[in-house]
Amino acid sequence: MIRELHNKLVNKEITSVQLTRDYFDAIKKKDGEIGAYLTLTEELAMRQAQLIDERIANGEDIDLLAGIPCAVKDNMCVDGTRTTAASKMLDNYIAPYDATVIKKLKEVGAVILGKTNLDEFAMGSSTENSAYQVTKNPNDTERIAGGSSGGSAAAVAASEAVWSLGSDTGGSIRQPASFCGVVGLKPTYGRVSRYGLLAMASSLDQIGPFAKTVEDCAIILSRISGQDRMDATSAQSADKRYEDYLTGDIKGRKIGIPKEYVENLEGHIRDVFEKSVEKFKSLGAEIKEISLPHSSYALATYYMIMASEVSSNLARFDGIKYGLRINDEAKTEFAKENAVDRNLLETYMDTREYGFGEEVKRRIMLGTYALSSGYYDAYYLKAQKVRALIKKDFEDAFKQVDFIYSPTAPETAFKAGEKTENPLKMYLSDIYTVTANLAGVPAISFPIGNLEEEGKSLPVGGQLMGKWFDEEGLLDAAHTFETN
């Protein structure tokens, strides 16, 4: 889709200004119902679009992403723009700098339409933890878009953006991509700089694209990846144009299906999944059953590591340096009446009580406990050791196969309110996705079929995981499936 729009821009069939206006019109028409966006950046977008139109008029070469409208999850900093992470804590926060991914996008001339909704600080699987709104699934607005990058997924599915950026800590790109029926890619840990991404769990977080096609994801990845001195964990640049590696041929490539992932799969998802396996076979791929023996420990391991890192990363929200402060306004009356002086510690405690939502506090509490004196070895260190075993499972599997394939989620999009009462049930939605973050491997979710539920057609996503830094192989396999 990006390439077609690019050709239209270059051939002067459309202008970027017109294209951008069309997308803002679509947003104004549809987003009241969908709720994908938290903030629109019209001025920034129109300025960029005009600039690109001038360049085209001057006969300059433009990048594939230049002049193309996109959306950004609201946990990435865009200079001069409100960046909330869907938290009351950052309700009035204006980012004073660009995240590295945003800097790169601005350099190639991408048009940023606005910031999209998420679960607060990216913690959740449905965007129901947003302090502002729930993003509806464009396929059935009674259902959620998935999460945590639900706004970015829904924006693309509802054609309120050509493509978007999300972040993925345990499945937050892939699960909403699966629920909304679009393509979502979580690159290898370190492939994309996290500078300017509001940190959730630093050893798991990774930024990646949502788009309508695998090729679009490849084009975007080429432009946002690379080593960055502002993120010491970013990997050496590959200097690859991933879109040049899409051969459409996967004959002889080996795809492993982990028996632990599919043995308990529900009937209707299983049917769609098995059909997709047949399709891979018919495309010449070799299908093999494999085992990832520590799979059943992955979710518990994930939650312990994630919560520990969350508790550490979110310590910065103290009501002093930026964001919300509760004391002198809301609580002063109380303080005056009771003749108490709100001291520094109380400012911290009250700000964090009011500023954070329920799920965020739950994870901070869990992580604080796990890292507290006397418990570190039993919890965080134990989890990092089991994580090593899980990584070893993947190393062993990748000696036998090129890719690992499963459904992205054990279900289709669920209804709003269906799981909010039970955190553990909500966590199970991430069961197939968390392992890629634990092992650090790249993974992609792409549509493999639809299921009729209550008169609505709901998308099902398939997930391919690849070897560390083999995004080109992974994208090629998904592209081959998609285009045949």
Added chain:
Amino acid sequence: MLSRQEIQHIAGLARISLHEKEIEKYQKDLSGVLDYFAELQELDTEKVEPIGHITGMQNVFRSDLFSDFGSIGKDDILKNAPETKDGYVKVKSVL
């Protein structure tokens, strides 16, 4: 199950004020997740090296230099602070 005192202790460490009724909720929620985690204890990990960096990156160095945001940059940063004085973030007295 975690005790009320334990929950209050954790909330203090996490710098989060809790209401009475929340204490019970956290007792239940946190204990649930910890029980779920308990199944990991059955794995023998005595000889396993814990993960440091997942793709094995080590010792990334850079020069110890500061980068100047300039006066406009400083203003933009300070605008986000709830309270400032003379170009500094103001903090309540600690003593």
